[in-house]
Amino acid sequence: MGRMRRAAVAAVGALALLSPAACGGADSGADQEVEVFTWWADGGEKAGLDGLVAAFDEQCDYSFVNGAVAGGAGSNAKQVLASRLQQGDAPDTFQAHAGAELSDYIAAGQIEDLSALYEEWGLTEALPPGLIDNLSVDGKVYSVPVNIHRSNVLWTNTSVLVDAGVTAEPTTLAELFTALDTLRTAGVSAPLAIGKDWTQLMLLEAVLISDLGPESFTGLWTGATDWNSPEVTQGLENYKRLLSYTNTDRDTYDWTDAGKLLMDGKAGFFLMGDWAPSDFETKGFTDFDHLAFPGNGDTFQWLADSFVLPQGADNPEGTKCWLKAVGSAEGQQAFNIKKGSIPARTDVTEADYPAYQQSAIQDWKTGTQVPSCAHGAACSQGAMEAANSAIGKFSSDQDLAGLQQAMSAAALGKN
Amino acid sequence: MLTRVRRWGPGLLLISPSLLLLGVFVYGLIGWTIKVSMSDRHTAAESDGFVGLSNYVDLFANDINGRFLHSLRNLLIFTVVFLLGTMLLGLLWAFLLERGVRAEGLFRTVYLFPMAVSFVASGVVWRWLMNSGQGDDAGGLNAVFGQLHLDFLQNPWWTDPEWGMVAMAVPAIWQLSGYVMALFLAGFRGIPAELREAAAVDGASTFQLYRRVLFPQLTPVALSALIIVGHMSMKMFDLIMSVSGAQWLTEVPAVYVWQTLLTSDYAKASAISVILLLLVALVIVPYLVQTMRTERRS
Numbered sequence: 001m002g003r004m005r006r007a008a009v010a011a012v013g014a015l016a017l018l019s020p021a022a023c024g025g026a027d028s029g030a031d032q033e034v035e036v037f038t039w040w041a042d043g044g045e046k047a048g049l050d051g052l053v054a055a056f057d058e059q060c061d062y063s064f065v066n067g068a069v070a071g072g073a074g075s076n077a078k079q080v081l082a083s084r085l086q087q088g089d090a091p092d093t094f095q096a097h098a099g100a101e102l103s104d105y106i107a108a109g110q111i112e113d114l115s116a117l118y119e120e121w122g123l124t125e126a127l128p129p130g131l132i133d134n135l136s137v138d139g140k141v142y143s144v145p146v147n148i149h150r151s152n153v154l155w156t157n158t159s160v161l162v163d164a165g166v167t168a169e170p171t172t173l174a175e176l177f178t179a180l181d182t183l184r185t186a187g188v189s190a191p192l193a194i195g196k197d198w199t200q201l202m203l204l205e206a207v208l209i210s211d212l213g214p215e216s217f218t219g220l221w222t223g224a225t226d227w228n229s230p231e232v233t234q235g236l237e238n239y240k241r242l243l244s245y246t247n248t249d250r251d252t253y254d255w256t257d258a259g260k261l262l263m264d265g266k267a268g269f270f271l272m273g274d275w276a277p278s279d280f281e282t283k284g285f286t287d288f289d290h291l292a293f294p295g296n297g298d299t300f301q302w303l304a305d306s307f308v309l310p311q312g313a314d315n316p317e318g319t320k321c322w323l324k325a326v327g328s329a330e331g332q333q334a335f336n337i338k339k340g341s342i343p344a345r346t347d348v349t350e351a352d353y354p355a356y357q358q359s360a361i362q363d364w365k366t367g368t369q370v371p372s373c374a375h376g377a378a379c380s381q382g383a384m385e386a387a388n389s390a391i392g393k394f395s396s397d398q399d400l401a402g403l404q405q406a407m408s409a410a411a412l413g414k415n
Numbered sequence: 416m417l418t419r420v421r422r423w424g425p426g427l428l429l430i431s432p433s434l435l436l437l438g439v440f441v442y443g444l445i446g447w448t449i450k451v452s453m454s455d456r457h458t459a460a461e462s463d464g465f466v467g468l469s470n471y472v473d474l475f476a477n478d479i480n481g482r483f484l485h486s487l488r489n490l491l492i493f494t495v496v497f498l499l500g501t502m503l504l505g506l507l508w509a510f511l512l513e514r515g516v517r518a519e520g521l522f523r524t525v526y527l528f529p530m531a532v533s534f535v536a537s538g539v540v541w542r543w544l545m546n547s548g549q550g551d552d553a554g555g556l557n558a559v560f561g562q563l564h565l566d567f568l569q570n571p572w573w574t575d576p577e578w579g580m581v582a583m584a585v586p587a588i589w590q591l592s593g594y595v596m597a598l599f600l601a602g603f604r605g606i607p608a609e610l611r612e613a614a615a616v617d618g619a620s621t622f623q624l625y626r627r628v629l630f631p632q633l634t635p636v637a638l639s640a641l642i643i644v645g646h647m648s649m650k651m652f653d654l655i656m657s658v659s660g661a662q663w664l665t666e667v668p669a670v671y672v673w674q675t676l677l678t679s680d681y682a683k684a685s686a687i688s689v690i691l692l693l694l695v696a697l698v699i700v701p702y703l704v705q706t707m708r709t710e711r712r713s
Contacts, residue, residue, distance in 0.1 A: 075677060082459060082679060104679055108460035189552070197662055249547040251574050251664055266552075382457075382678040386479055389674075392663030393480050396576035406479045 034062045034318035036307075037091035039077035041070035044278060044339045051334030052146065052326065059328065060321035067091050085110050090310035092319045098135055098145045098306035100221065101376030101384070106142055111308040113140045117320065123327050126345040130369030131302065134218070134377065143306035144327045147341035150360055151273040151372045152206045152293040152301040155259075155280075159287055160188060160268045169291050173210050173238055176269075176294040180245045183268045190247035193267035195258035197388040200250065200395055201374040203271050204239045210295025211235035214368045217299075220411055221371070221378040227408035236400055243395070251395055262288070273303070273375070277356055278340045290356070292363075300367035303375035304344060379411070386410035445692065452685035459679040470686040482663075483671065483687070490667045492580040493587075494648040500588035501644050502637070505595025510625075512596070513603045523600070526593035534590070538657030541586040545572035545658065579664055587654055591647070595640045602636035603629065642702045649695045668694075 034056075040049045046068075053064045069077035074095075081094055090110070096102055105111045118124050118141055124132065127145070135141050161167075161179075164186035170176040183191035194200060209217045211234055212225065219225030226232070247253070247261060255272055256279055262270040263285040270276070271293060280288055292299070307326050309319050325331045332343035337353060342360045350358045371377035376384055390406035393399070452471070455464040474483040508526055512519050529537065546554035549569045553561045560568040572582040606629060614624045652669040659665040661674055668691045675684040 078677065085459065104459045107458055110459065196660070249552070249571075249574060251662060252547050252659070380678075382680055385674055385678045389482060389663050389666075390480060393485075396574075396664055402480060409479045 032063055032315075032318075033065045034060075034093065034315055034322050035065040035067045035091045036322060037067040037069070037077070037081060037094035039069055039071075039074040039095065041068045048147075048335040048339030048341075051338050052331055055328065055331035055334045056322055056325040058330070059325045060318070062315070062318040062321055064322075065092075067094075085310070088312060090312050092313045092315050093307045093309060093322055095305055096143065096308060097376035098143050098304040099371050099377035100379050101381055102142055102306075102308070103137065103380045104382075105308070106137055110311050111142050112311055114142055114144065114309060114323070115140045117323065121324055121327055123345075126327075126329075126347055128346055128364070128369060131304075131344060134302075134369060134371045143308045144323045145304040145306040145344040146326045146332060147336050147339060148302050148304050148344050148360075148364060149273050149275060149341050149375075150300055150363070151202055151303055151375060152209060152296050152299065153272065153274050153276075153290050154293050155262060155270045155272060155276055156289045156291070157262050157265055157268055157270075157287060158289050160265050164188060164268065166268065170294040173207070173295045177241070180242075180269070184245065188266065188268055190245070190261060190267050191269060192242060192245045193258040193261035193270040194243075194246040194250045195253035195255045196251050197392040197395070198374045199253075199255050199258060199272070200243070200391045201387055202273070202372070203242060204236075204391065205301065205373060206271060206293040206296060207239045207242060208232065208235045209299050209301065209370060210293065211238060214299045214370045218370050218378070221373055221383075223412060227404060227411060233400075233404065236404055240394075240398060240400055243398075251392065274356065274360060275340065298363065298367040299370055300363055301370050301372050302364075303372045303377045373411075380413065383410050383413055448685045448688055451681050452689050454682050456682045457680050466682075470682050471690070474683070474686055474690070482666070483668070485663075486666045486668050486671045489580045489665060490649065490651075492578070493584050493651065493667065494645065496581050496584040497587050497591075497648045498641060498644055500584060501592045501595045502640065504588065504592035505640065506599055508592065508596040509599030509603060512600055523597070526596050528593065529590045530594045532590065534587075534654040535657045537586055537590055538654045541589075542658045545582055545585070547571045547574040573659055573665055576664065583655060583658060583665055586658065587648070587651070591644055595644065598636050598640045599633060602633045606632050638702065638705075642698060645698045646695050649691065649698065 036049075038049060040046055049066075049068075056062075056064055069080050071077075077095075081091075084090060085105075085108075096105070102111065118132075123144070131145070131148075132141065135143070135145070160183070164183045166179045166182050168175070170179045180191040194203060205217075208220065212220070212231055216225045216231070220227060220232070247258070247267070250258070255276075258267075259270060259272065259276060259279060260283075261267040263280065263283060274290075277288070277290075280286070307323055309316060309323065313319050326335075327345075329343070329345055329348060332345055333348060333352065335341075336343050336357070340357070342348075342353070342357050342364060346365050348361060350361050353361065373379040373384060373387060379387065387407060387410045390403055390410055393406070394403040453465060453467055454462060455466045456462045478484070508522075512522060516522060544555040546557055548554050549557055549571070550561075550566075553569060557569045557572075560566060570582075571579070573579040575582070610628055610632075611624065614628045619627065650669055651667055652673070655665050655667060655670055656673075661670050666674075668687050672684050672687045672691070675687065
């Protein structure tokens with residue numbers, strides 16, 4: 001027995017020795033390094049990150065540590081991040097969609113208020129006020145957006161439209177329906193291409209912007225606009241009608257599959273964010289054009305990637321320098337030219353960008369900004385997921401009243 | 416005292432590592448999950464507010480669109496079709512092989528092979544085979560039907576809102592029928608030849624031989640097969656994720672858990688997990704009890 005007890009004491013002693021040693025190991029060199037946690041591991045996103053790092057190296061005396069977790073369009077990274085935050089092992093900064101998707105982190109006290117730094121770095125003037133309104137939670141800003149994508153863009157196959165005799169760009173929902181009818185009569189099987197749940201949510205949002213206007217639309221996600229109002233019902237009915245012009249096997253399609261319908265000339269229109277053209281071009285398709293979703297006017301529905309300052313970061317000064325670089329004109333330029341998005345700042349030189357981005361920058365400066373739920377700018381992660389589920393159900397059963405009720409519950413976070 | 420310790424001490428010492436690991440990582444974590452499922456931890460923020468069974472009630476009564484009940488319904492359809500399909504095909508193949516087909520070894524391997532493929536890999540292939548396009552847009556099996564002028568066989572597969580889960584069970588049946596066949600074949604081989612001879616002597620026809628002598632002896636094998644395939648079906652996740660991805664049409668509880676975890680709703684995810692555990696236990700516990708009884712009797 002005596003021997004066993006001694007062995008037990010030795011085992012406990014060994015464990016006690018191990019734990020401080022482990023902590024000591026993690027801290028060494030932390031004052032010089034900034035660990036940046038992203039899911040940008042390849043393609044244009046990786047190139048953009050490299051550009052950002054170049055700007056960071058120029059502006060700061062810290063060294064960059066790449067904490068990228070690849071795979072699953074960010075879902076893998078989010079899982080890793082959640083467990084690291086719970087264990088109190090936060091990276092120095094992490095990537096997150098700007099806007100309401102951050103609300104969980106804010107409520108959990110996991111990220112810090114950056115309002116004072118916004119003033120100090122001049123971001124309050126450099127970013128459009130509409131964006132800052134969308135980003136603010138109780139008057140405070142918690143993240144620095146690095147890029148902007150537009151989600152309410154309708155892409156067209158020029159030859160399909162010309163062949164069917166659609167010559168004028170539709171500017172209202174009514175004109176869009178006429179154009180879709182013309183395409184259908186001309187034998188285009190699915191005039192409007194669409195994919196599974198979240199792409200359908202994007203379409204629903206675009207229709208609601210047309211029927212409600214930008215202000216009431218934004219209110220849908222904050223609780224200021226009633227989901228059960230007759231205007232929303234009208235919007236949902238228009239959405240249902242639009243779905244009848246889409247490919248019936250939509251739920252089996254990811255967005256690139258739906259985009260292929262447009263490329264193959266099986267569809268005339270395709271609603272997708274402005275990351276679509278880079279996919280078109282890599283696949284050798286150039287016969288496309290774009291317009292803002294009919295009825296949206298100058299409304300610019302945005303989504304953005306951003307960086308935050310986590311509570312308990314090892315190296316908060318280094319993180320602040322990273323965020324400053326991310327928000328700077330040089331950093332945004334280096335990132336966006338490579339990723340194919342546009343800077344969140346409005347004081348940029350348009351001439352440096354390719355043609356589509358130039359027009360988007362112009363629209364960003366002059367338009368009305370509204371956030372997107374399908375991409376986490378307007379909704380928390382829970383609300384977005386519940387909305388996608390409700391949209392998926394509607395796609396299969398077309399139950400309009402059910403959709404209205406479910407969207408209302410989802411937007412208010414009753415999932 | 417010391418002699419008693421001598422008797423069971425070494426044995427206990429030997430199994431203690433696995434006992435400890437099981438205790439912590441299986442039963443300890445089940446306990447933890449149950450605790451979380453009764454808390455109000457619906458976000459990433461720490462919270463230990465105790466809410467009793469209200470998360471469970473919400474799942475059944477207040478879920479948006481009755482989403483949880485929908486996932487249970489999907490699981491039920493999937494399980495029934497999966498079980499029926501594997502049992503019938505497995506029994507049929509075992510019966511054919513047992514009748515003495517030529518090249519039995521080859522067929523056995525051919526039928527058993529799909530089981531060696533992971534659900535993820537076969538799911539990706541079946542995703543393509545079960546392409547829901549029809550007519551001019553047909554792909555996969557629908558295109559084959561089209562070329563054979565069997566257009567009436569073209570169907571929307573898993574995208575059918577009511578019966579899509581039946582199609583989802585097809586790859587699972589394809590994959591596990593061979594395994595059930597192997598079980599039944601072992602069952603047939605385990606029946607002593609004397610019984611067949613005795614039946615022949617008594618003048619039983621082939622039908623009577625199977626109906627009255629052989630099949631009744633396969634009951635324990637059939638039960639094992641049901642349990643093994645049944646609990647796999649309850650936990651089905653990888654196949655569905657690779658065929659359709661996570662979406663409303665094909666959502667089952669295991670996929671729902673994953674979806675809620677991604678949105679940091681820990682309490683809800685735990686509640687679904689506990690229900691899933693109970694469902695599996697419902698299948699397995701009676702089986703274990705029965706096995707233990709028969710073992711004690713022998």
